[in-house]
Amino acid sequence: MRQETILRASDQVPPLPDAARSNHFFALRHGLTGLVNALLRETSAGQITGQTLHLPLPKLGGGGALRVSLRPVSRAGRHGFGDDWRRLGPAGEEHPIPAETALDLILRGADLSAGETPVQRENLLARARASVAAVADFLDARRPWLDAALAAPPTFLAAEQALLLGHPVHPAPKTRAVFDGEEARYAPELGGRFPLVWLSVAPEALAIGEAEDGLAAEALSALYGQPVDAGRWPMPMHPWQWARLQRVAPVAELVAAGLVRELPHDARPWWPTASVRSLWAPHADYMVKASLSVQMTNSLRVLRRAEVERGRIIHKLLASPVGATLRQRFPQFRFLGEPVYALLRDRAGRDLPDSLITLRENPIRSADAPLAMLASLCQDGPFGGPSWVVSLIGQVAAARGLPYAEAAGLWFERFLTVAIAPVLLTASDVGLLFGAHQQNLLIGLKDGLPETAMFRDCQGTAYVKAFEADLAAHLPDLPTSGCPGFSSEAAAKLVSYYIILNAVFLTIAAIARSDQVAEAALFAIWRRFLEALAAGERRDRSLFDLALTSPELTSKGNFRIALGGFDEAGASVDPLSLYHAFPNPLVV
Template sequence: MIEADISYADVACQISARSFLNSLMREWTGWSLVPSTGPEGEPAPPVLRIPLPSRDSSVAVAVVHLSGVGQHVFRLPFREHRAGAAPRIMAFAEFAAAIACEPAIVGPAAGSQAMAAATFLRRVFQSAAAVEDVLARAPARSIALHRDPGFLEAEQALRFGHSVHPTPRSRDEFTLEDARAFAPEYGRGFPLRWWSAAPEAVAQGSSRAETAAALSADLAAEDPAFDRRILAASAGRVLLPMHPWQAARLALDPAIDALFRSEALTDHGPAGTPWYATTSLRSLYAPQARFMLKHSLNLRLTNSLRLIKAVECARGLVVDAVLAGPVGAEIAARWPRFHVLGEPAYLALRGPDGRVLPQTIVALRENPFRGPGQRPAAVLAALCEIYPDGRGSALADTILRVAEGGGTPEAAALLWFERFLDVAVGPLLEIQCEFGLLFGAHQQNLVIGLEDGWPAEAFFRDCQGTGYVREFLPALREAAPGLDLEAGHLFGSAEAARIMAYYLVVNSIFAVIGAIAIAGLASEAALTRALRRFVEALAEKDLRDRTCLRLLLDAPTLGSKGNFMICFRNINENTDVTDPLAGYVPMPNPLVSDPLAAFAEARP
């Protein structure tokens, strides 16, 4: 797929073009597929054709894997065709610029549109440069070829970002030096920077018996490398574990400077055992710590500025409390291999006016992957990420390894997929159908516990985004009296079904199907049939609300987040979006009909 001797820049363009094109094809319908033949008339991959009316031309690129779940693979170069002229090769940067300036794709070329195009292209090029730097400085590790990976090595194995996004590795405000120091794919740890604050300058919340301040102090006290002089110097104050990148920027914040000047805030400097970024960048992990840490960062990653809101912290506490009661007990009893990582506490500074400063928020998240002998586990996004060769993946390596125990790779792939559905997908769907809890289980929020390569457990993280199905509120209030369920996202069952269909099915399950099919281990058709059988079996159960299941089985299209236009329009999902469904675009539902049937004429 990719020649062994081409440059890192060329490989980065191959990888970046795949995510760019997959996102474009989801949202814009003006493309077409045309048959292709080789120089001797032999069959060749079909060609994706993208018309550019403003240039009086079209651009073509070979499609080496055509996917009904939207996980296509392409082979560069791009070639621009114009009547009366020989085709000319276009670099990825030129192609991206042509798309961003094409009114037929992005809209009229008005002044604001030109500014949007400039910002968009800056992020596209920054993302490609970040991928190139990772290829050059962080060589790939085969995390699953010979054994099951540990939690941290899998978090650090996600190198290229979102597979359906035009700027999968864009990180506004981050320099390449920042990325090399703090991004997970470079594999470097760093100590936290510790501040202490007067209690009146701190906002905190906890759903546990211990206060957030006590839990934070325990993180420091339980770290054998932590400087005990800091513990003594901070007596009577609240210790705040700060991300060092964020702490450096907060020092320039007038509200923070005022706290320092009044001595309500003290900087004790870096201390303790190294912490490591996970795939979300702002969530940090230390192997010995009871909790992971999720920090606000003044940083835009892909579509969002990564500042935590106080209401998100409240959601985390409520979900933790709900799961500590009878609802959680029933979930644990029915699905003992499925776990929700609670977010039971948060800390933040208050400004001189007493208001919470969201840029200082840090939330605590349960860490089941600690200590010696920790269980193997891998975030789903790292398992599914396609290698630079355009074919392999850690998931493919895992399936080939388990196939060595007997049977064909195809049989192993189908069995692995079925076990994944049992362990991870079934609980998430049934919990929504039976209890009205909506977990946003996209690829980076699902961690799969592995046992000799097979899915054995599933862990969901990021409770701050949890929603509730409105029709279940009376039952939830009865089971969890006194909790502010309205602090969470509230959706009607039809809305919740569409959201679950995107996060769990389009984003997560389709990535698994894509990775298996791209590697040639099983066909997408066989995998989607297995998925349909699984959902049909769930729909036959006595569940309170089958809306989501019926959507998956009956709807001709499913909603997919419109990452291309969200990114192009410079929408900050964290602040500019009140209706998450507003940015969804339809894609054919492969559980209902074969999307590739419409492409049949493109096959030579």
């Protein structure tokens, strides 16, 4: 592994300018930032004093500690760290250490407070190193493209492919099983594109779900666009997944029996979006979300019947008067429905979940649409430069003759109005919960400012039980549908992570990274925004009471999940048990 010793100016060795740093150096910088932020959120392993982090190493035989500067300290929970990592000995001696060494020492020596085993520590260290190596490879392969993309206004496909660093508060955000040497074809970070495999499936080998009768046949046939033998169904498959499914005995038996066979090749390309398994094409009325037997971030990315059924149920609600009311109330916001799913069944009629695909509405018909995933807008500049959102605000300031801080406030206010108010009010007034975190929110831009927004991914949807009777009036089978229902208190806690900590606080931290506007000014805007919404006639005030008055919000335990090796999506535990308290900056 490449190493770069990082010294402070006090060691009288001038630091390299960022322009002279290697891509591996930047990958380590970002990897350590995500890891340490996740650790600090979930444990008391480190202490911040002023602009310095002190991180004891009690699990190492020699003890000691690490020290590093912060730039800046973030009440939003996304600190920036300097490159001046130093190890402090038990007698007070200190010396600079490479970033690789800091990574190793943290995961081997810090108090993780999780009852973890040495094996779990080593496994997480291996995952963190693999994530750093993956990011370095992405930067090596895409640096010229990324430089050009970040210098231009953000567009849909560029933003999907630009999320090279991953989740900013996670110890190993880009860990995933490799695509057997085919990353360049299938990874969005490497500009992947490929045609789908299309199957002809006999009815007895297929299970479908549809929001309305006949929609599945209509949608699948239109997507394939070519004739299929009478009585059979066209079904799209991710080519990487299909290559592996064919080796599975139940699928091989379907093929041998002629119940499943490949259709003539459709050469039209599809592009993986940031989630890797969701595929987009400009010609298609639907995106295709496919199962992938790959571990990514916190879960194995195989779709589950309950998840896609949830998408079907939510689509039916959005097609009812409930959805009509939302569209009238929030014309600038769109919830993308997922009305159809399909999966193979074996000869005995049992589901084969690794074959599951679902169709998501696709209103985006150009790669260059001025629409960008929020996570990419807020991603730190990979090579030390500004993020997209900071650049956008700078352009707004220049075009309108405003100070940066005033332009930042304008951008943030517009973002809250366009993208956050519809999700919060849908929860408080209608009882539908949408996990609108940064990767699930698409922001439509005009003259650099948020103008519209979309939510995608019904996997992260649920409802508030207090609204069950109202919702069931439009969808009688909702209570037995498997769509999860939560109490108002539990729903508010979930909202506090997905929408408040992830979508809002990470945006605050990204905007404040410019050092030209303080987080405090943005939190003041956030408070005024919440107070204005709370002053209205809300049916359920729980989430506003939590956001405005509770000293604690709720954050997902990404560090604990990664350390324990949990499959978050498949965990047979209360989802709230994977969360922890986070101090509310509006109260504490």
